[in-house]
Amino acid sequence: MQLDKIRGPQTDQLFEAILQLENVEECYEFFDDLCTISEIQSLAQRLEVAKMLHLKKTYDTIQLETGASTATISRIRRCVDYGSGGYNKIIERLNANEEEK
Numbered sequence: 303m304q305l306d307k308i309r310g311p312q313t314d315q316l317f318e319a320i321l322q323l324e325n326v327e328e329c330y331e332f333f334d335d336l337c338t339i340s341e342i343q344s345l346a347q348r349l350e351v352a353k354m355l356h357l358k359k360t361y362d363t364i365q366l367e368t369g370a371s372t373a374t375i376s377r378i379r380r381c382v383d384y385g386s387g388g389y390n391k392i393i394e395r396l397n398a399n400e401e402e403k
Contacts, residue, residue: 304386351378352389353396 323329333342347368354364361375370378382389 348374348378349389349392351375352382353393355379355382356390356393 319332323332337345347370350368351364351370351374354367355375355378359367361372364370364375365372378389
């Protein structure tokens, strides 16, 4: 299973820490300390690419709007289609939250 490659005590601790964050402002504070600006931007870009793939946008449109390379888009496409389901779960929850607002 793919998850076994990343599973471990340090990763568990990281994810438990993330689950302790109470709001977006706390996320900004924690991730500002944890990651470089480039790493945060890369993570945000990947999520945006996944959302656009979910909406059936073309690679050209995604590349133009996000600046992501076709290699990055392809990698995220594989995760969306054949991964652990994390992207799809989060995108569905984000969409549900948007509908509630």
